Amino acid sequence: MNMQIYSHLKSNLHDSYSFDIADGLCITEGELVKARLGHDAVLLKIDNIKNFIESFENLKEIKTVTRNRYAISILNGIYKNQYLYGYKSMDVSAQAGLILNPRELDLRIFFRHWAYIFYIEDSERGDSLQIFDNEGNAVHKIYPTLNTDIAFFKSIKNKYKSELKEIIFEKHPSFFPDGEITFNKQIDDDWRKMSDVHDFYMLMHKYKMDRFSLLKSVKPDLACQVDNGIIERVFTKTKEMLNEIVIFVSNKGCVQIFTGIPDKIFYKDDWLNIFNNNFKLHIKYNQIHSSWIVRKPCENGYVNSLEAYAEDGTLIIQIYGQRNEGEKERELWREVISISKCNW
Numbered sequence: 413m414n415m416q417i418y419s420h421l422k423s424n425l426h427d428s429y430s431f432d433i434a435d436g437l438c439i440t441e442g443e444l445v446k447a448r449l450g451h452d453a454v455l456l457k458i459d460n461i462k463n464f465i466e467s468f469e470n471l472k473e474i475k476t477v478t479r480n481r482y483a484i485s486i487l488n489g490i491y492k493n494q495y496l497y498g499y500k501s502m503d504v505s506a507q508a509g510l511i512l513n514p515r516e517l518d519l520r521i522f523f524r525h526w527a528y529i530f531y532i533e534d535s536e537r538g539d540s541l542q543i544f545d546n547e548g549n550a551v552h553k554i555y556p557t558l559n560t561d562i563a564f565f566k567s568i569k570n571k572y573k574s575e576l577k578e579i580i581f582e583k584h585p586s587f588f589p590d591g592e593i594t595f596n597k598q599i600d601d602d603w604r605k606m607s608d609v610h611d612f613y614m615l616m617h618k619y620k621m622d623r624f625s626l627l628k629s630v631k632p633d634l635a636c637q638v639d640n641g642i643i644e645r646v647f648t649k650t651k652e653m654l655n656e657i658v659i660f661v662s663n664k665g666c667v668q669i670f671t672g673i674p675d676k677i678f679y680k681d682d683w684l685n686i687f688n689n690n691f692k693l694h695i696k697y698n699q700i701h702s703s704w705i706v707r708k709p710c711e712n713g714y715v716n717s718l719e720a721y722a723e724d725g726t727l728i729i730q731i732y733g734q735r736n737e738g739e740k741e742r743e744l745w746r747e748v749i750s751i752s753k754c755n756w
Contacts, residue, residue: 417447425536431479431550442548442581445530449577456529456541457574462496464529464572465509465521469494473559476517478552478661478668482699482728485661485668486692488557489517496521514658516690518669525551525665528579531569539565543665548581551665593628600630609708609715624725627704636705636754643695643703643720645751646731647674647686655744656734659686659693662727671734695720695729705754712740716749 417437421444424433434444445453458464468474468491478485496509511519525545532540541554556565602615603626615626627635650657651674659670676687679697686693701723707714718731733745 414447414449417444418451421447425534440548440581441550442528442544442579445532445542445544446548446577446579446581448530448532449579452533454531454569455574455576455579456531456568456572457576458529458572461523461526462509465491465496466494467568468554470561470564471554471556472561473557474565475555475557476519476552476668477555478519478663478666479550480661480663480726480728482696482722482726483661484692484694485659485670486694487517487668487670488690489513491517514669514671518671519552520662520667520669521552522665529572531573533569541568544581545663545665546582547584549663551663552668593625595631596629599626600634603630603634604709606709607711609710612708622725623727624721627706627719632754634707636752638703638705638752638754640700640703640720642718642752643697643700643729643731644677644684646718646748647677647684649748649751650674651677653744653748655742655748657745657748658732658734660730660732661693662730693729699723700728705749705752712738715741716746718749718752 417439420437421430421433430444431441434441437444449455471491473488473490475486475488490513491511493512494509495512499510499512507522507524509521509523511517511521526543527546528544530542530544532542534540538555542550543552545551556562599615599619602618606612606615612623612626616623619626621629646657649655654673656671656673661668670688670691670693672688672691674686674688676685678685682696682698684695684697686695699722700720703718703720706717706719708717715732715735720728722728733742733748735741735745
């Protein structure tokens with residue numbers, strides 16, 4: 413079976429991406445890579461994930477790809493300014509790490525979902541490091557650029573090579589809330605008591621709810637559903653006004669963040685594409701099921717985000733106005749999102 417999958421991959425890789433090939437075979441992308449073991453893929457044995465990630469700075473500039481099913485973020489940058497053991501007063505070292513470079517390579521890494529790491533030698537796409545979660549979903553990929561230390565990149569394969577080929581990806585049922593989610597006064601009250609945007613994750617943990625369900629549990633002055641066309645209009649407006657925005661594309665294992673101004677905005681097939689000099693964003697626009705303006709209280713007033721969700725509740729993309737830590741949200745961003753016509 414693996415040989416059949418590998419043969420299918422090699423015959424289609426020149427004009428299709430691995431995610432799409434796997435999707436067409438009704439398997440995960442991890443299972444597709446598993447079929448490449450012994451051919452052009454090597455599983456890496458990583459005993460200390462933080463030490464492994466720390467070494468990425470030696471790669472110099474690389475290209476990183478972080479995606480979910482509906483959006484793909486591609487950034488060029490350097491794995492510098494790493495905070496893998498906590499950041500300031502936040503002791504998040506057991507769960508998460510930061511690669512903190514606004515306007516450059518900016519990541520949030522959730523270690524427990526970096527379950528399998530492969531080195532792939534690919535004549536079509538180039539060599540890459542590819543990280544997968546326990547279910548076989550790609551959480552992060554790293555490719556060399558013209559400015560990469562290619563000798564160090566290639567040395568990773570020999571240093572960490574494992575002979576293990578028996579990989580069993582877990583199967584978890586998709587999350588669908590039981591019944592219709594309606595207004596919940598306790599959640600609404602707790603939301604209004606937040607003093608930091610990151611308190612939102614505490615709400616998710618407290619009520620054991622996904623973020624989409626939380627939006628539907630509060631009044632519209634906190635989470636206001638808007639028409640889906642606002643996503644493109646906001647990109648266009650920010651470009652016209654030269655307003656920096658912050659774009660989050662996330663999955664369980666990684667959040668990739670771009671800060672800047674959209675340069676090129678165009679459609680190709682079903683994808684909306686946003687390009688900048690070191691950044692590319694692809695959004696499966698016809699899969700946006702609902703869009704929301706979300707307001708979270710913090711120490712300097714409310715912070716507003718624009719969020720798009722798929723029908724299965726997946727957060728496709730999240731957009732904020734750029735602001736420095738401790739500052740109020742900029743009026744320019746509030747002017748941009750005012751085109752949503754939310755009645756606040």
